[in-house]
Amino acid sequence: MMENNNENYGKANTENLSYEDLLLEIQKLEFATVDLNLFLDTHPDNQMALNDYNMYTVELSKLKKEYRLRFGPFANFGSAPSKYPWQWVESPWPWEV
Amino acid sequence: MWIYEKKLEYPVKVDTTNPALAQMIMEQFGGADGELAAGIRYLTQRFVMPTKESIATLTDIGTEELAHWEIIETLVWKLVKDAPVEKIKGTPFEAHFANHGRSPFPGNAAGHPWTAAYIQSKEDPITNLYEDMAAEQKARSTYEYLIQLSDDPGVTDTLKFLREREVVHFQRFGEALMGVQEYKDTKKYL
């Protein structure tokens, strides 16, 4: 029984969200991918779980793209290019939010 | 290899300044059953796992534990960063302050520095997985004591999240153990 597919998640307009609110949307989606990732590690043949993981991952990458456009790289070491001057050093760092 | 995302796994909110509570939460920062021990343990044990599922499980849960370590560090920091010395004196955090000021440091609630003696890794994957299941139970119990001690709603919220993650990890290690046992039994008959 799969009543809740969270299928429309992430498709709402995120352009007007504050830094903190956009981060929260990313946290919600990425957490779902973490829990699904761990489930798949012990159930690699579960097609439904894999479909959900892929669906969330696609939505998550859209949110991260939104973040990058507005705030610069979301992760380090070649994850994304930066504008000048080097954006990665910018606040807020996670404990400053 | 690890890369770093500029976010915490959970949106941590701390509502008060409370050095005494911070000192207790350090139990999960540098204590025997805390997140650093969990992360290092799993990331060390993964080399001797015989199935790809168990290698992935230890790698990914180990990685998540480091993300939890970061959350605990954040809780401790937020609880003390604005505490004037008068609010630190007379609390269990005073001894920590004498050594480190307000800086976080990986030790337990009693102030003992973290040690690899808290973890074990043997070449037997079944031995390791039983240790991992025990570790998750110990962490869960510790979070329950911390939840009882906390009077900060934001802190309690975060502790409840972290406690539930231990429940989930316990299930995953149990499943990994079943897989490894099955693998061992199949090999016996080949």
Add this chain to the structure above:
Amino acid sequence: MRYREDNIMDDNVMDNNIMNEQLLGTEESRLPKVIVVDQPYTDKFPLDEALKKGTLFPNLYDPYMVGKKY
């Protein structure tokens, strides 16, 4: 010998998922054996609830009530 294939939630998720069985009568099975019940993939929490609760899966959710001893 009786063991549970479903994953019914009682008071404690952990008790349901671990069973210590003694299989009697065969050479292989003189010793106790721990069985972990596999998690079925059924329902999911909505995403904001999942983050708050600490899991996507209702069948792994084990809420803690302060004062509960264990």
